[in-house]
Amino acid sequence: xxxRLIAPKTAYCLLILSFVAFSKSSSAQDGKALFQSNCASCxxxxxxxxxxxxxxxxxxxxxxKLLHSWIKNNQTVLKSGNKYFTDLYNQYSKVPMxxxxxxxxxxxxxxxxxxxxxxVATPGNNGTPTATESDSTLLYGILTIILxxxxxxxxxxxxxxxxxxxxxxxxxxxxxxxFYRNKAYITLLILVLFVIGGYFLVEGAIGLGRNKGxxxxxxxxxxxxxxxxxxxxxxxxxxxxxxxxxxxxxxSLNICMNCHAAINEYKGDKIYREDGSEVNGxxxxxxxxxxxxxxxxxxxxxxxxxxxxxxxxxxxxxxxxFSHAQHIRAGKVQCxxxxxxxxxxxxxxxxxxxxxxxxxxxxxxxxxxxxxxAGNTGNKFYNIYExxxxxxxxxxxxxxxxxxxxxxxxxxx
Amino acid sequence: MKKLFTxxxxxxxxxxxxxCNGIQREPSxxxxxxxxxxxxxxxxxxxxxxxxxxxxxxNFNYSNIPVPGTIKRGELFPFALxxxxxxxxxxxxxxxxxxxxxxxxxxxxxxxxxxLYLVNCGICHGPKLDGNGPLYKGGDGPFPAKPATLVGxxxxxxxxxxxxxxxxxxGKNKMGSYASQLDxxxxxxxxxxxxxxxxxxxxxxPASSSSDSTAKK
Numbered sequence: 001x002x003x004r005l006i007a008p009k010t011a012y013c014l015l016i017l018s019f020v021a022f023s024k025s026s027s028a029q030d031g032k033a034l035f036q037s038n039c040a041s042c043x044x045x046x047x048x049x050x051x052x053x054x055x056x057x058x059x060x061x062x063x064x065k066l067l068h069s070w071i072k073n074n075q076t077v078l079k080s081g082n083k084y085f086t087d088l089y090n091q092y093s094k095v096p097m098x099x100x101x102x103x104x105x106x107x108x109x110x111x112x113x114x115x116x117x118x119x120v121a122t123p124g125n126n127g128t129p130t131a132t133e134s135d136s137t138l139l140y141g142i143l144t145i146i147l148x149x150x151x152x153x154x155x156x157x158x159x160x161x162x163x164x165x166x167x168x169x170x171x172x173x174x175x176x177x178x179f180y181r182n183k184a185y186i187t188l189l190i191l192v193l194f195v196i197g198g199y200f201l202v203e204g205a206i207g208l209g210r211n212k213g214x215x216x217x218x219x220x221x222x223x224x225x226x227x228x229x230x231x232x233x234x235x236x237x238x239x240x241x242x243x244x245x246x247x248x249x250x251x252s253l254n255i256c257m258n259c260h261a262a263i264n265e266y267k268g269d270k271i272y273r274e275d276g277s278e279v280n281g282x283x284x285x286x287x288x289x290x291x292x293x294x295x296x297x298x299x300x301x302x303x304x305x306x307x308x309x310x311x312x313x314x315x316x317x318x319x320x321x322f323s324h325a326q327h328i329r330a331g332k333v334q335c336x337x338x339x340x341x342x343x344x345x346x347x348x349x350x351x352x353x354x355x356x357x358x359x360x361x362x363x364x365x366x367x368x369x370x371x372x373x374a375g376n377t378g379n380k381f382y383n384i385y386e387x388x389x390x391x392x393x394x395x396x397x398x399x400x401x402x403x404x405x406x407x408x409x410x411x412x413x
Numbered sequence: 414m415k416k417l418f419t420x421x422x423x424x425x426x427x428x429x430x431x432x433c434n435g436i437q438r439e440p441s442x443x444x445x446x447x448x449x450x451x452x453x454x455x456x457x458x459x460x461x462x463x464x465x466x467x468x469x470x471x472n473f474n475y476s477n478i479p480v481p482g483t484i485k486r487g488e489l490f491p492f493a494l495x496x497x498x499x500x501x502x503x504x505x506x507x508x509x510x511x512x513x514x515x516x517x518x519x520x521x522x523x524x525x526x527x528x529l530y531l532v533n534c535g536i537c538h539g540p541k542l543d544g545n546g547p548l549y550k551g552g553d554g555p556f557p558a559k560p561a562t563l564v565g566x567x568x569x570x571x572x573x574x575x576x577x578x579x580x581x582x583x584g585k586n587k588m589g590s591y592a593s594q595l596d597x598x599x600x601x602x603x604x605x606x607x608x609x610x611x612x613x614x615x616x617x618x619p620a621s622s623s624s625d626s627t628a629k630k
Binding site: 032036037040041042043044047049050094095207208209210211213214215216217231232233234236237240246247249250252254255257258259261262263266267268274275312315317318319349 | 436437438439440441442443444446448449450451452455456457476500531532533535536537547548551552554555556557558559560561562586587588589590591593594
């Protein structure tokens with residue numbers, strides 16, 4: 001370290017003080033805080049953002065003094081005609097870097113130290129394959145079969161023992177009948193098959209045209225678990241139509257690219273398909289780039305884009321009217337009420353069967369949100385019904401059905 | 414013979430059980446779908462026009478951009494400035510002079526503006542407007558660049574509203590354009606909301622301790 005005179009020292013202290021006052025809670029030597037408040041909007045230690053990735057910058061520019069003067073005021077370095085920096089400037093499409101006259105030499109050293117020691121966090125392995133969840137049915141099935149086999153064996157043993165004791169006592173036994181010709185066995189089997197067959201027939205008939213559990217393979221493995229769960233993006237960020245209109249709307253590609261122009265690799269917890277195989281998130285983002293015609297290296301759209309043909313999962317027949325806006329804005333229904341725990345689904349499946357009884361059940365049980373004495377302003381949409389509500393005895397509540405929620409013409413017209 | 418029968422029984426049982434665990438990749442069957450499929454064009458349905466487009470250009474779009482100059486009913490006048498070309502900042506600088514056409518937000522409007530902010534901006538700029546939303550998470554999130562600290566950074570507190578509007582409309586640095594998600598009125602509402610939070614922070618900052626940069630009402 002160099003020894004300094006008192007005067008520059010006080011100036012230096014003042015500079016630091018002014019810096020601390022400016023950027024609030026960050027000590028002068030805290031490289032991470034300094035980096036984030038000054039550099040991070042254009043630079044990342046390991047990735048190209050607007051400017052180059054900074055890790056190893058001291059190896060690329062060994063002259064420490066030159067690097068410091070570049071960071072403080074890059075314009076003077078450019079004017080002096082330094083070849084390395086002029087090339088760099090041209091390479092990053094001549095976007096001028098901000099000047100940082102407020103940064104001191106120790107500040108810059110702290111930033112460089114942080115940048116060079118930066119390591120990428122390794123992805124965790126919290127997400128387990130979802131296939132293990134449904135294994136219990138198989139276990140129960142095997143148990144049932146084993147128990148049935150034991151029962152049959154014991155019955156056989158029992159009849160053998162009975163035959164032996166009968167022989168001993170001299171009672172003549174009837175000719176043994178094999179079990180597949182035994183009338184009792186055959187009747188039982190027919191009954192069981194009838195019940196099982198009837199069950200599947202009825203279930204199948206009800207299930208015609210219903211799609212509960214439908215989970216198609218989409219053109220890109222888009223995980224709602226990563227976007228809406230881990231990263232807490234609001235449903236309405238992409239499906240803004242749900243607030244405004246009948247359709248929830250599938251986002252167009254520019255909405256994906258709001259974030260994915262910058263996020264070009266996946267580094268979170270491992271993600272799995274429904275069958276348990278692992279998904280390479282970075283590859284799926286590359287698929288998005290191939291649809292949009294975006295070149296992540298140059299950061300420009302080099303080819304014409306084409307839309308992704310997502311497969312629609314929730315389909316209502318044409319004779320049913322359903323409006324998203326009416327339900328989530330006036331009715332204040334959460335998305336998850338009908339779509340299930342979507343923030344935990346890697347691959348979206350249809351959660352509700354979307355049958356009429358399912359709709360009507362909800363309309364029968366959901367209470368209308370009226371203003372109450374506790375200060376809750378309630379849902380202003382239903383103000384016209386408030387008079388009737390007041391005429392009823394206190395404590396009574398009105399369901400959606402009472403205000404016409406099960407009238408045929410509400411949904412079928 | 415008996416052995417064969419037992420084995421076949423086991424296989425049938427096994428198949429039934431395995432069938433129950435399957436993932437349904439195909440839609441189920443329908444029986445007489447009378448009036449189930451729309452004759453009219455529904456959202457995202459493929460029309461004859463699209464099929465022609467596909468034949469001609471090997472491509473089509475579900476959602477087309479309105480004809481240039483279209484103004485939605487009730488919408489504010491469009492932004493007078495166009496987007497700058499790469500490496501140019503003429504219009505970005507010119508946007509400083511543009512003023513917010515909306516009157517100050519009333520209570521109802523500011524609740525709506527807060528909702529719009531939290532849905533569209535909060536994931537990066539943070540619900541507290543501190544530039545540390547769930548996508549950045551202090552550098553641990555997936556977004557590589559630090560979003561602007563809207564409250565507590567003198568640069569953004571001094572930023573003219575017109576320039577903010579330019580950035581929301583056309584995008585700036587790594588932020589994309591929000592013109593398709595927020596209409597003109599909504600964009601100005603969000604900017605009014607941010608400005609009101611900045612003012613609230615400035616007036617409360619000397620009173621509260623400096624370590625807490627959260628805007629208080």
